[in-house]
Amino acid sequence: MERLGTGIGWRPEIADAVEEMPGVDWVEAVAENVCPAHLPESLLRLRRRGVTVVPHGVSLGLGGADRPDEGRLSALAERAQALGSPLVTEHIAFVRAGGVLTASPRLEAGHLLPVPRTRDALDVLCENVRIAQEALPVPLAVENIAALLAWPDEELTEGQFLYELADRTGVRLLIDVANLHTNHVNRGEEPARALAELPLEALAYVHVAGGFERDGVWHDSHAHPVPRPVLDILTDLASRVAPAGVLLERDENFPEPAELERELTAIGTAVESGRTAARRAVDPAPGPDRAPTSGPGQAPDAGGRGAPGPDPRTAGGTEPARQRLALAQTSLLSALVAGTPAPEGFDRVRIGVQARSLAAKRADVVAKVAPELPVLLGEGYRTAFLAYAQSHPMAGGYRQDALEFAESLLLTGRPRNEGVRRELREWWLDRSGPAPRSRRPAVRVARAAQRVLLRR
Numbered sequence: 001m002e003r004l005g006t007g008i009g010w011r012p013e014i015a016d017a018v019e020e021m022p023g024v025d026w027v028e029a030v031a032e033n034v035c036p037a038h039l040p041e042s043l044l045r046l047r048r049r050g051v052t053v054v055p056h057g058v059s060l061g062l063g064g065a066d067r068p069d070e071g072r073l074s075a076l077a078e079r080a081q082a083l084g085s086p087l088v089t090e091h092i093a094f095v096r097a098g099g100v101l102t103a104s105p106r107l108e109a110g111h112l113l114p115v116p117r118t119r120d121a122l123d124v125l126c127e128n129v130r131i132a133q134e135a136l137p138v139p140l141a142v143e144n145i146a147a148l149l150a151w152p153d154e155e156l157t158e159g160q161f162l163y164e165l166a167d168r169t170g171v172r173l174l175i176d177v178a179n180l181h182t183n184h185v186n187r188g189e190e191p192a193r194a195l196a197e198l199p200l201e202a203l204a205y206v207h208v209a210g211g212f213e214r215d216g217v218w219h220d221s222h223a224h225p226v227p228r229p230v231l232d233i234l235t236d237l238a239s240r241v242a243p244a245g246v247l248l249e250r251d252e253n254f255p256e257p258a259e260l261e262r263e264l265t266a267i268g269t270a271v272e273s274g275r276t277a278a279r280r281a282v283d284p285a286p287g288p289d290r291a292p293t294s295g296p297g298q299a300p301d302a303g304g305r306g307a308p309g310p311d312p313r314t315a316g317g318t319e320p321a322r323q324r325l326a327l328a329q330t331s332l333l334s335a336l337v338a339g340t341p342a343p344e345g346f347d348r349v350r351i352g353v354q355a356r357s358l359a360a361k362r363a364d365v366v367a368k369v370a371p372e373l374p375v376l377l378g379e380g381y382r383t384a385f386l387a388y389a390q391s392h393p394m395a396g397g398y399r400q401d402a403l404e405f406a407e408s409l410l411l412t413g414r415p416r417n418e419g420v421r422r423e424l425r426e427w428w429l430d431r432s433g434p435a436p437r438s439r440r441p442a443v444r445v446a447r448a449a450q451r452v453l454l455r456r
Helices: 012-020 041-048 070-083 119-135 158-169 177-187 191-197 228-240 257-280 319-337 348-369 372-377 380-391 398-411 418-432 441-455
Strands: 005-010 026-030 052-056 088-091 094-099 104-113 140-143 172-176 203-208 212-214 217-219 245-248
Touching (some): 005 052, 005 257, 012 257, 026 245, 094 319, 119 158, 119 319, 140 203, 158 172, 177 191, 203 228, 319 348, 348 372, 348 380, 372 380
Parallel strands (some): 052 088, 140 172
Antiparallel strands (some): 212 217
């Protein structure tokens, strides 16, 4: 893996600051927010300066029961090629459920949800990763995610699960140390044990981010400063392996550039502390809990493009495992977004916390993709949307969600203010058709005349 150095998540809100920030060797851009045919000028300028740009996918759902969608894979490949990226990254998560495998309505989480660490889920994930590797023009790295809840009856620890995934597919790993901290607070999992079990030779790079704790639950917000425990986990990791790259993620609530630079400096200091500890170590040999780095469990090949040949453990096909996983994931997602009872074995309190978190995120993202809605509805936007979300699970993307929310309001005669309702109707009509409605006066007059005739 080529050395990346120190990086930061590129976001439009801080694009100018990132360009001027000293010591930034590379950036990561959310793949779904980048159009290959119209790359942001900021990213083009960074590329011309030799700054590496890595597309980071969030919607593929490699941990879901379905095989990866060909269209989403093609889109990810296009972005990698347009950006000249050395690799692409995605998440070990599921983001949708239902559909053909369960003969039930399709549900979208709008968020990264944890995969059960079971043999079924591992077999499905390995096959999905191989499908993605074959479709992508560059190596793939996959990221561990943060979780508010745990699946019952898991068969593997996080470290064991990731080790087998890398061993069986040759995929590289993107380790988020903030997510290890999240899982420590929320699920009682020790970060040191996870690091000890990982095939660190497969490490592509590292994520660092902030969050906050509320009522004993850690929320991986990407909107708060990086806390000391996360930096300590980064130091521990750097004492075990020299990471090719370390990247600071921030998705909202952006501070002044100077504050971001201070966080980057703190990250560099944490990495250097780990390297110093490694140099001082008398015995660098792995401890008894460390997974072996040679022999049958050897780490993946350096290219990260996947192990050759079919895996004998899935040679018989994954269809039965996919069916079982589909039922389990649909049951959980339905409880989170459709108000059905929590599946047996889950912590009902945590189900409630996650459900409220998903609804709040939906409201926030819809407000971003359709900023006219909170303007039109004012202070009533959030209350109205959360009430809508309780009985309307998301079935498509956020843009479709915004349209369906507006349609729901209009069908029930809301907002009560006639002028606001008229503006909302015009907004919905402009965006619900295959193309924006014409603004030419003659066309608008014709539309008005047609409405009068239809009323007769």
